[in-house]
Amino acid sequence: KAGVTQTPRxxxxxxxxxxxxxxSPISGHRSVSWYQQTPGQGLQFLFEYFSETQRNKxxxxxxxxxxQFSNSRSEMNVSTLELGDSALYLCASSSxxxxxxxxxxxxxxxxxx
Amino acid sequence: AQRVTQPEKLLSVFKGAPVELKCNYSYSGSPELxxxxxxxxxxLQLLLRHISRESIKGFTADLNKGETSFHLKKPFAQExxxxxxxxxxxxxxxxxxxFGKGTLLTVNP
Numbered sequence: 001k002a003g004v005t006q007t008p009r010x011x012x013x014x015x016x017x018x019x020x021x022x023x024s025p026i027s028g029h030r031s032v033s034w035y036q037q038t039p040g041q042g043l044q045f046l047f048e049y050f051s052e053t054q055r056n057k058x059x060x061x062x063x064x065x066x067x068q069f070s071n072s073r074s075e076m077n078v079s080t081l082e083l084g085d086s087a088l089y090l091c092a093s094s095s096x097x098x099x100x101x102x103x104x105x106x107x108x109x110x111x112x113x
Numbered sequence: 114a115q116r117v118t119q120p121e122k123l124l125s126v127f128k129g130a131p132v133e134l135k136c137n138y139s140y141s142g143s144p145e146l147x148x149x150x151x152x153x154x155x156x157l158q159l160l161l162r163h164i165s166r167e168s169i170k171g172f173t174a175d176l177n178k179g180e181t182s183f184h185l186k187k188p189f190a191q192e193x194x195x196x197x198x199x200x201x202x203x204x205x206x207x208x209x210x211x212f213g214k215g216t217l218l219t220v221n222p
Contacts, residue, residue: 035210035212042199042212042213042214043199043210043212043215045209045210045211048208048209050208056208090157096208101159101162102159102210103159104156104157104158105156106156107156
C-alpha cells in the first residue's frame with residue numbers, strides 16, 4: 001500500500017497570504033487528521049475529517065479550515081497568514097474507527113516571511 | 114481535558130544500558146495510550162500501543178492507571194534506537210491524538 005502523501009512538501013509565503021495544503025490518505029482510509037508541529041508547542045491537533053464531515057476540531061482560530069472530498073483526500077487552508085503559522089503540518093490517515101492507528105505523512109513545511 | 118507530559122526533553126544513554134522514557138497523562142475517562150517514534154529524516158510512526166500489549170523492537174510499555182503513567186522501557190538500548198519519541202493519548206470517541214512534547218533519545222556507542 002502506498003503511504004500517506006502530502007503536497008507540496010515545502011512552501012514559502014508572506015504574511016497576509018493564504019495557503020492550501022493537500023493530503024492523500026492510504027487507500028481505503030476514510031479518516032484524515034491534521035496536526036501542526038512547532039518546536040515550541042510540539043504536535044497539536046487541528047481537525048479530523050471522516051467521510052467528508054469534520055468530526056473533531058482543535059483549539060485553532062477560524063483562519064484554519066479544512067475539507068475532505070468524496071475520495072477521502074483532504075485539504076487544509078490557512079488564511080491571512082501570520083509569522084507564527086510557520087510550522088510543519090502533518091496529515092494522518094486511519095480507518096476512522098475509535099482508537100485506530102494513525103499513519104502519518106511526511107508533512108508540509110510552511111515558512112511565513 | 115486531555116494532557117500528556119514527557120518530563121525529559123533529552124535522554125542520553127550508552128549502548129547496552131537500560132532505557133526508560135517517561136510519560137504521564139491526564140484524562141478523566143479510559144484512555145488509549147500510544148508511543149510514536151520519529152527516526153532521523155523519517156515520518157512519524159507508531160511504535161506500540163497499550164491495548165495490544167506487544168513488545169516492538171524490544172520496547173515495552175505498561176499502562177499504570179493508578180500513577181497515570183505509560184513509561185516506555187527497553188532493557189538494552191541499541192544505537193539504532195536513537196530517535197524522537199512521542200507519547201500520545203486518545204480519549205473516548207474524539208478521534209484525536211494528544212501528544213507529549215517528545216523525548217530525544219540518543220544512544221551512544
